[in-house]
Amino acid sequence: MNTIDPSLYLSNQKTTREPSPTLDKDGFLKILMTQMQNQDPTQPMDSQAMIEQMTSLTSLEQMMNISSSIDNLVQSQLISPVIQYSHMIGKEVTYQAFDPDTGESLGEKTSAVVAVSQKEGWAILELENGEKIYADAALKVSTSDAKEDAAE
Incomplete structure (x- = not known):
């Protein structure tokens, strides 16, 4: 008959227990079952208190799920x-x-937006005249029809 050397089995087991900072439903049920197994038979656990604990845990779990959602x-x-x-x-x-070399103001310019890109989280408007400006640098936005209507 072959026997298993228990020292080999035990050497593979964790020697320290790592406590969890949170208590989930499974952990609560394990604690509750341990309490019930080890309770004094002459003074059993109050069933009302057990129900209140389970209700509290369920409510907390639902609030955490809502928060996550x-x-x-x-x-x-x-x-x-x-x-x-x-x-x-x-x-x-x-x-x-602005003049890119001197930084001098060149006055206001108007051009149509042909594309929108992103740089470091900021929206960049790519214009028909080849320039690129930050979206928040736009002083006025209008439809291109308004420009055509004004020309007529």
């Missing part, structure tokens, strides 16, 4: 700047132009 909803609502400003494609924007 709200966090997920908020994260999904954070829209990228490209999507947020995509409605500006085809619109005319007026902006303050």
